[in-house]
Amino acid sequence: MTTKLRSGFWRQSLLIAGLFAIALLALNFLIFDTGIVAVVLLSGFYQGMLFFLVAAGMSIVFGLLDVLNLAQGSFFMLGAYVGFAIYNALPEGTPITVRFVAALVGAVVFGGVLGAGVEIALLRPLYVRPIFQIVLTFGLATAITELVRGIYGPSGLVPVEPPAALNTTIAVMRGQFETYRLFIIAVGLVLMIGISLLLQRTRLGIIIRAGVQDSQMVEALGINVRRVFTLVFALGTAVAALGGMTAAPFLGAYPAMGEQFLLTAIIVIVIGGMSSFEGTAIAALLVGLTRATVEQISLQYLNTPILASISILVFMVVVLLVRPTGLFGREA
Amino acid sequence: MTEAQVILETRDLSRHFGGLKAVDGVNLQIYQGELHSIIGPNGAGKTTLFNLLSSTLKPTRGRVFFKGRDITHLPPYRMAHLGIGRSYQITNIFPSLTVFENVRVAVQALGKHNFNPLTPIEQFQEYREQALEALELTGLTHVAAVPALALSHGDKRKLELAILLAQNPELLLLDEPTSGLAGEDVPEFMQLIERIHRQGQKTTVLVEHNMNVVMSLSDRITVMHQGQILAVGTPQEISQNPEVQKAYLGEMYAGIEQAGPGGEMA
Numbered sequence: 001m002t003t004k005l006r007s008g009f010w011r012q013s014l015l016i017a018g019l020f021a022i023a024l025l026a027l028n029f030l031i032f033d034t035g036i037v038a039v040v041l042l043s044g045f046y047q048g049m050l051f052f053l054v055a056a057g058m059s060i061v062f063g064l065l066d067v068l069n070l071a072q073g074s075f076f077m078l079g080a081y082v083g084f085a086i087y088n089a090l091p092e093g094t095p096i097t098v099r100f101v102a103a104l105v106g107a108v109v110f111g112g113v114l115g116a117g118v119e120i121a122l123l124r125p126l127y128v129r130p131i132f133q134i135v136l137t138f139g140l141a142t143a144i145t146e147l148v149r150g151i152y153g154p155s156g157l158v159p160v161e162p163p164a165a166l167n168t169t170i171a172v173m174r175g176q177f178e179t180y181r182l183f184i185i186a187v188g189l190v191l192m193i194g195i196s197l198l199l200q201r202t203r204l205g206i207i208i209r210a211g212v213q214d215s216q217m218v219e220a221l222g223i224n225v226r227r228v229f230t231l232v233f234a235l236g237t238a239v240a241a242l243g244g245m246t247a248a249p250f251l252g253a254y255p256a257m258g259e260q261f262l263l264t265a266i267i268v269i270v271i272g273g274m275s276s277f278e279g280t281a282i283a284a285l286l287v288g289l290t291r292a293t294v295e296q297i298s299l300q301y302l303n304t305p306i307l308a309s310i311s312i313l314v315f316m317v318v319v320l321l322v323r324p325t326g327l328f329g330r331e332a
Numbered sequence: 333m334t335e336a337q338v339i340l341e342t343r344d345l346s347r348h349f350g351g352l353k354a355v356d357g358v359n360l361q362i363y364q365g366e367l368h369s370i371i372g373p374n375g376a377g378k379t380t381l382f383n384l385l386s387s388t389l390k391p392t393r394g395r396v397f398f399k400g401r402d403i404t405h406l407p408p409y410r411m412a413h414l415g416i417g418r419s420y421q422i423t424n425i426f427p428s429l430t431v432f433e434n435v436r437v438a439v440q441a442l443g444k445h446n447f448n449p450l451t452p453i454e455q456f457q458e459y460r461e462q463a464l465e466a467l468e469l470t471g472l473t474h475v476a477a478v479p480a481l482a483l484s485h486g487d488k489r490k491l492e493l494a495i496l497l498a499q500n501p502e503l504l505l506l507d508e509p510t511s512g513l514a515g516e517d518v519p520e521f522m523q524l525i526e527r528i529h530r531q532g533q534k535t536t537v538l539v540e541h542n543m544n545v546v547m548s549l550s551d552r553i554t555v556m557h558q559g560q561i562l563a564v565g566t567p568q569e570i571s572q573n574p575e576v577q578k579a580y581l582g583e584m585y586a587g588i589e590q591a592g593p594g595g596e597m598a
Contacts, residue, residue: 206436
């Protein structure tokens with residue numbers, strides 16, 4: 001059913017994204033030898049998946065609720081801190097695997113509850129005032145970051161140890177790659193496919209897709225849209241918190257991680273076309289690959305990764321010049 | 333007709349926007365099974381009244397009753413569950429869903445298991461059948477798999493009707509269903525509405541700016557003027573009502589004559 005929906009526009013968007021990916025690949029093979037290419041690609045995928053985990057919720061929430069949730073990065077960071085707290089609070093003698101899984105599950109549950117609470121208590125009174133919602137989520141982000149800084153200190157926590165199998169390296173082509181990054185890629189892939197199936201194949205999904213286009217209409221058809229809003233916001237927050245806890249054993253948990261990932265996530269959803277889920281997923285991977293490639297180039301020739309963060313901004317500008325609504329975005 | 337049961341009733345219904353009395357003290361009775369049109373010039377309060385009837389707006393004062401039940405303060409999404417379907421003045425469809433999916437959302441919205449997210453849509457055969465039936469009625473079967481945004485404007489308005497019909501409402505509230513339609517498509521579209529109304533034994537309330545459109549098919553007409561009811565009656569009574577004529581009908585006649593083909597004006 002959905003394939004019939006994909007018009008020329010969709011094919012054209014895919015083509016642009018595909019050409020860009022091929023160009024990146026070609027660039028990689030031109031500059032680096034194959035061992036490094038493999039590492040760059042895997043690194044791009046792992047970064048892309050983390051961006052995806054933050055941006056996915058933002059994009060769906062923006063589409064359905066018309067709220068640009070600037071607190072999403074802070075939810076990501078909170079997921080890491082909550083996960084670490086659970087990990088460390090379990091009694092001595094608990095196997096590492098159990099701690100690790102408990103931390104992941106705990107982050108998801110915490111994220112879901114927090115998201116539902118924020119939507120019901122803070123966002124709901126403000127649907128008539130969209131600008132206030134942006135200010136509110138920005139304030140929430142600042143408050144959460146400062147709170148964490150106050151409680152845990154500004155420098156961050158020592159990364160917790162993941163299970164042994166995820167705490168080693170494997171040889172990829174002629175390069176070495178941490179298995180934990182593969183785990184991050186796997187988590188991202190599972191969620192990408194899962195959310196996509198949810199949106200395309202289930203009745204909740206079709207209500208969300210319809211609501212993204214016209215939530216008032218969905219309400220007129222007899223759906224309690226407010227309840228769907230709460231559910232979707234909670235899901236988005238849960239995914240972000242899971243992302244934070246997934247990233248943290250590798251990146252560590254520190255107060256500023258929220259802001260860093262928020263900025264990249266905004267770039268990702270702008271490139272993807274704001275409320276398009278597919279666009280967000282593809283854009284996240286492209287941004288990850290761009291970042292990893294430019295990072296490697298920058299390290300190799302300038303001895304500093306400085307160009308990496310600039311490159312994704314340039315990428316965004318170029319995409320917006322070619323297509324002002326983003327890769328997969330349509331004008332309203 | 334006068335013996336008929338009242339299905340929708342307003343008592344002293346008023347909505348003020350600051351000093352503007354958009355709807356002021358309206359007492360309206362809609363009988364079961366009738367096709368009732370609400371007409372009036374721009375600014376008469378038709379759309380505000382319509383939004384009050386469909387619970388999209390809350391009144392400043394007064395109440396709305398559906399089959400004797402006070403529905404004034406029910407949330408908008410409850411309306412569909414009671415058997416009240418509404419359309420909008422602006423075309424409201426889901427552009428990037430297919431025509432079929434558009435209608436199926438409507439059927440599904442009244443189903444019971446919306447929040448079991450793991451149930452695949454395809455399992456629900458009855459949704460499918462109901463949706464196909466609504467497409468059949470509106471003559472859209474051949475474009476079922478097309479994305480709604482690819483439809484012509486006329487077909488989009490038909491799709492809106494199909495979305496409504498899929499829910500099989502008892503009471504249809506239609507806000508200027510012919511707005512934006514090309515002049516030559518209007519009669520056909522109104523015939524479709526009339527057929528749906530008669531065959532489905534529905535009660536239909538039609539808000540219309542172009543009075544030409546409603547004269548031939550309405551059972552009764554309510555004329556709004558400056559937020560209040562100016563007159564209620566059969567099309568013939570309305571067209572002969574001196575007060576209606578004096579107040580503003582002349583102005584509307586002029587507009588109709590400019591608009592093109594004449595209807596069956598008495």
